[in-house]
Amino acid sequence: MDLGQINPILLLASLMVAATPILLAAIGEAVVEKSGVLNLGVEGMMITGAVVGFAIGVNTQTPALGFVAAAVAGAALSMLFGLLVLYLKSNQVATGLGLTLFGLGLSALIGKPYEGIKAPTMAKWDIPLLSDIPVLGPILFKHDPMVYVSLIIVAATWYVLTKTRAGLILRGVGENHDAAHALGYKVNRVRLIAIAFGGACAGLGGAYISLVRVPQWVEGMTAGAGWIALAIVVFASWRPWRVLLGAYLFGGITVLQLNLQAAGVALPVEVLAMSPYVVTILVLVGISFKGNHGAPGSLGRSFHATH
Amino acid sequence: MRVLKTLLATAALATGLGTAAIAEDKTKVGFIYVGPVGDGGWTYEHDQGRKAVVAEFGDKVETIYQESVPEGADAERAITQMALAGADLIFTTSFGYMDPTIAVAEKFPDVKFEHATGYKQADNVSVYSARFYEGRAVQGHIAGKMTKSNIVGYIASFPIPEVIRGINSAYIHAKKVNPDVQFKIIWAYTWFDPAKEADAAKALIEQGADVVLQHTDSTAPQAAAKEAGNVVTFGQASDMGDYAPFPRVSSIIDDWGPYYVARTKAVMDGTWESVSTWDGIGAGMVGIGEISDAVPADVKAEAEALRDALADGSYHAFTGPLNKQDGSAWLAEGETADDGTLAGMGFYVEGIEGEIPSN
Structure with a gap:
């Protein structure tokens, strides 16, 4: 065992890369749930974003366009969900699960011609001056642009939710849709926008896996990341900065345990392998003891304007 | 809505079982896969083996498969479903399907099973692996x-x-x-x-x-x-x-094609027996x-x-x-x-x- 073989700088840098897909998906889902809708289709939207982003990225040789296409694809798929649950009043849990299955199948279909093709490389930003700072430079300022985009999205989400009127309306709709409706707010319209945002973020997260983290298209490649994102939202008590913390914690432990294994640490591998999940569960339990879960009051309930 | 329906149907085809039973005289061969057929590795090669069976026997066989079946309890459900769908021969292509395969095989004595990389055999369960x-x-x-x-x-x-x-x-x-x-x-x-x-x-x-x-x-x-x-x-x-x-x-x-063809042929001829096969480079597996x-x-x-x-x-x-x-x-x-x-x-x-x- 030799912990000296683990380079903490590389470790922290790869932590941010490992955490970015779930961070993107989770921040989107947090907004959706804040508006009172539970969308369990995150996995399906992620994988669709992954394949569409990869396809467009390969065809145009421009990863940036791939990400845009992935966001559009994720949002488009989420609109299917929005239509079903908001206007046809279908059950949110069942529809969300259906969306995941649908997304997995659809992506496999779209992805067939793209198997084994290499992705266009996304240039890493070497931010001048800042990246030369010892230690902090390589950790924070030598990433691909999407890492920074994900951080900006988290900051913007926090700002909009807590500091603006639009955010207040969205939270109001999520806490009590009948009251929001009585005040004259368009409950379904607000929710539809939130669902579209969630879909776009999930699409971006999926494309990050296929264009940057792996990078190639493999069927079923998100392999459950969407479900982790859903857990992170609860973990974070629906707060944007805590979503960031949760995603980095999960990503960090995932990367750390692989590094510890490679370094031959004398801990049972089973313990290391389950550690990301155990830590997530422990924190969830801890939050539950505090009592205040922060779950939006109308979460998962259908809204009928006539009642 | 028609477009939507088509999309849904296509997706169902892509994820789920291939086709339903039609003719009785066809030999039906089922495959349980641990990953997607597009993984570019393990499951891809098993699916190449399935295609070799189709190429060899054409109309005389019908193959069905299910992808990304988790190892463990859910596998038993998937294998049972395949046996109920009328499969005559079922290949379960991952180590973790060992106990589920044995359990299902007990319930369907007339169906032949082939489990890859395991070590538990039964009268209607063969095991096969490559070196x-x-x-x-x-x-x-x-x-x-x-x-x-x-x-x-x-x-x-x-x-x-x-x-x-x-x-x-x-x-x-x-x-x-x-x-x-x-x-x-x-x-x-x-x-x-x-x-x-x-x-x-x-x-x-x-x-x-x-x-x-x-x-x-x-x-x-x-x-x-x-x-x-x-x-x-x-x-x-x-x-x-x-x-x-x-x-x-x-x-x-991994080259599973010749083995899958031989075993399917054995079921067609009625000569199938439970065997344990472990071939290496020499045999071409x-x-x-x-x-x-x-x-x-x-x-x-x-x-x-x-x-x-x-x-x-x-x-x-x-x-x-x-x-x-x-x-x-x-x-x-x-x-x-x-x-x-x-x-x-x-x-x-x-x-x-x-x-x-x-x-």
Whole structure:
């Protein structure tokens, strides 16, 4: 065992890369749930974003366009969900699960011609001056642009939710849709926008896996990341900065345990392998003891304007 | 809405079972896959085997398959469903389907089952596997010659005999040509998770490995090695030729087609019996993918000679003297391992660091 073989700088840098897909998906889902809708289709939207982003990225040789296409694809798929649950009043849990299955199948279909093709490389930003700072430079300022985009999205989400009127309306709709409706707010319209945002973020997260983290298209490649994102939202008590913390914690432990294994640490591998999940569960339990879960009051309930 | 319906129907086809039963006289052959057919590795090759059956028998067979079936309790449901759908012969193509296959086979005595890589047989359950460890010997030889840092990374999946055999075989042959070689092993606890496999490959590379072997099914480690630039990899289960000539310098290719055709034929003829098959390079079940020009010519020649010796049986991949990890004697000079020990292998050979996780 030799912990000296683990380079903490590389470790922290790869932590941010490992955490970015779930961070993107989770921040989107947090907004959706804040508006009172539970969308369990995150996995399906992620994988669709992954394949569409990869396809467009390969065809145009421009990863940036791939990400845009992935966001559009994720949002488009989420609109299917929005239509079903908001206007046809279908059950949110069942529809969300259906969306995941649908997304997995659809992506496999779209992805067939793209198997084994290499992705266009996304240039890493070497931010001048800042990246030369010892230690902090390589950790924070030598990433691909999407890492920074994900951080900006988290900051913007926090700002909009807590500091603006639009955010207040969205939270109001999520806490009590009948009251929001009585005040004259368009409950379904607000929710539809939130669902579209969630879909776009999930699409971006999926494309990050296929264009940057792996990078190639493999069927079923998100392999459950969407479900982790859903857990992170609860973990974070629906707060944007805590979503960031949760995603980095999960990503960090995932990367750390692989590094510890490679370094031959004398801990049972089973313990290391389950550690990301155990830590997530422990924190969830801890939050539950505090009592205040922060779950939006109308979460998962259908809204009928006539009642 | 028609467009939507078409999309949904197509998606259902892509994810789920192929087609429903139509004609009675057709032999129906089912396949249970652990990953998607597009994984580019393990499941891809099993599906190539299924296609070989279709190509051989045409209208006389009907094949059905289900992808990404989790190992464990849900597998039993999937296999049962396939038996209920009228399959005459069912191939369950991952180690973790062993107990579910046996359980379902008891309930359907008239259906024939074939379980890959396991060791539990029954009157209507055959087991079959390939001697992948022969291919690992060739990989180990090349790895030992190619590494400059003397650190070889190994992405292992689950601590089962098949995987442990592969690690031992690769290590023995790397050590033989490079006494300073060291193996760093990561247990990924998955057969297929591209993101995790990529992370594992990166962790190994960051800790100095310049050769990465994998016992997981996706091509993600190949992509990670390609990005790193100076890291050698080998295709796993399938050729992964998209990454040749570098980082992928060779590969182990599973060829299930002839076996699947023979077993389907046996069911058609009524001659099917429960058997245990374990074939290697010689019988063609394990193929060594082309060794690329990134490997020096002399190393390539040695590796090919090793491959041929394994194929004609003049050399066994586990030939003594060999000790177990704890230093106790295992094989004496010139002695070769028997199949029983290999099938249940639960120990590392001397020189490998770390412990095998208990399963």
